[in-house]
Amino acid sequence: MSSMSKFKKLAGISAFAFAAMTAANSVSAANWRYAHEEYEGDVQDVYAYKFKEYIEDNSDHTLQVYRFGELGESDDIMEQTQAGILNFVNQSPGFTGALIPEAQIFFIPYLMPTDMETVIEFFRESEAINEDFPKLYAEKGLELLQMYPEGEFVITLDEPVTTPEGLQNKKIRVMTNPLLSETYSAFGATPTPLPWGEVYGALQTNMINGQENPIFWIESGGLYEVSPNLIFTGHGWFTTASMANKDFYDSLSDEDKELIQNAADYAFEEIIEHIDGLADEALAKIQKASDEVTVTRLNEEQIKAFKARAPQVEKKFIEMTGESGKELLNQFKKDLKKVQND
Ligand code: 6CS
Numbered sequence: 001m002s003s004m005s006k007f008k009k010l011a012g013i014s015a016f017a018f019a020a021m022t023a024a025n026s027v028s029a030a031n032w033r034y035a036h037e038e039y040e041g042d043v044q045d046v047y048a049y050k051f052k053e054y055i056e057d058n059s060d061h062t063l064q065v066y067r068f069g070e071l072g073e074s075d076d077i078m079e080q081t082q083a084g085i086l087n088f089v090n091q092s093p094g095f096t097g098a099l100i101p102e103a104q105i106f107f108i109p110y111l112m113p114t115d116m117e118t119v120i121e122f123f124r125e126s127e128a129i130n131e132d133f134p135k136l137y138a139e140k141g142l143e144l145l146q147m148y149p150e151g152e153f154v155i156t157l158d159e160p161v162t163t164p165e166g167l168q169n170k171k172i173r174v175m176t177n178p179l180l181s182e183t184y185s186a187f188g189a190t191p192t193p194l195p196w197g198e199v200y201g202a203l204q205t206n207m208i209n210g211q212e213n214p215i216f217w218i219e220s221g222g223l224y225e226v227s228p229n230l231i232f233t234g235h236g237w238f239t240t241a242s243m244a245n246k247d248f249y250d251s252l253s254d255e256d257k258e259l260i261q262n263a264a265d266y267a268f269e270e271i272i273e274h275i276d277g278l279a280d281e282a283l284a285k286i287q288k289a290s291d292e293v294t295v296t297r298l299n300e301e302q303i304k305a306f307k308a309r310a311p312q313v314e315k316k317f318i319e320m321t322g323e324s325g326k327e328l329l330n331q332f333k334k335d336l337k338k339v340q341n342d
Contacts, residue, residue: 029060035077036090037068037196037240042220043150043275044090044240050270051088051242054263059256063088073195075176082141087248092150092240097177101321102136102328104179108317109186109235109310110303111332118339119149119237120272126335132328137241143249145264148271150238151214151279156227158209160296164188164305173199173211182316183235186309203227214238216275219282224293230286232297233306242267 034051036044045067052063071077071086074095081089093103105111105128113119123129129147137144161167167189174180176193184191192208202208203226210227217238218224242264249257286293298306318326 032087034088035066050267094175128331143244155231170209215279216282
């Protein structure tokens with residue numbers, strides 16, 4: 001055989017081998033779908049894109065991210081994930097609480113500390129978060145990947161208020177879980193559950209008088225434009241969670257499972273850095289953008305009056321969740337004590 005025809009044959013074999021390799025890759029390389037509840041550049045979006053970056057840098061898989069509104073409201077993306085149409089979803093306990101009552105634990109006011117470092121340590125170390133919650137999510141066909149904090153709740157209202165009495169007759173929008181309604185009833189207000197898509201319009205048309213959310217969201221969603229009085233009550237943290245459809249997750253190879261767990265860990269570390277200082281930056285932007293905005297930080301004495309209403313919400317949580325919720329709450333408190341004593 002001439003050296004030329006040898007070369008042709010080799011080229012032919014390598015072209016064949018290349019085509020075969022590509023075909024094998026395209027069989028094992030998947031395009032996974034991931035939806036979250038926020039807009040471009042918001043906390044859940046940063047998390048999703050870090051998750052995607054890890055997956056795509058460390059495998060042949062690709063991840064398609066869908067933001068708020070592209071596939072519907074929060075409840076819609078959860079339904080699509082449970083049905084297996086989506087592989088991953090980021091949904092906050094504010095909405096998941098309707099499906100998994102124990103997830104409402106995040107709405108017992110003044111349960112969580114206000115200090116961010118302690119909160120982060122809690123999310124890292126807590127047995128309730130890292131061992132108990134995954135079992136509860138699994139019962140609903142969900143593989144819980146990561147729970148993480150987005151920021152402290154701040155109330156926005158049509159007037160600055162410092163007491164539960166001041167909240168009387170105020171319609172406050174809450175996410176759609178029953179315990180959060182109990183919290184605002186306990187605070188003296190009239191809770192109004194609404195999906196996210198209706199909040200801005202309801203504030204603008206005075207159908208509601210206020211709402212609660214972390215500062216970054218109040219800034220990014222422009223809520224201060226229609227609800228300009230910011231009240232720092234220190235009553236809790238907006239927490240969220242990333243998860244996968246459990247049947248999909250269980251069907252993956254050990255290698256892909258590890259990839260996903262590592263991607264979730266990587267995104268968590270990145271998000272912890274991202275939220276550090278985010279609330280102050282967002283508040284500065286709000287104050288620059290509007291002269292109308294007022295900022296009220298409740299003092300210890302004023303907080304006491306709100307805190308005094310917390311035990312009745314805790315009681316409701318136990319009524320709603322029974323023995324399982326009671327055990328979770330005990331573990332949660334034990335875990336909190338541990339990080340607060342460190
Ligand atoms: O208030 C809400 O419904 C929204 N808040 C935040 C911070 N993220 C998504 C959620 O839908």
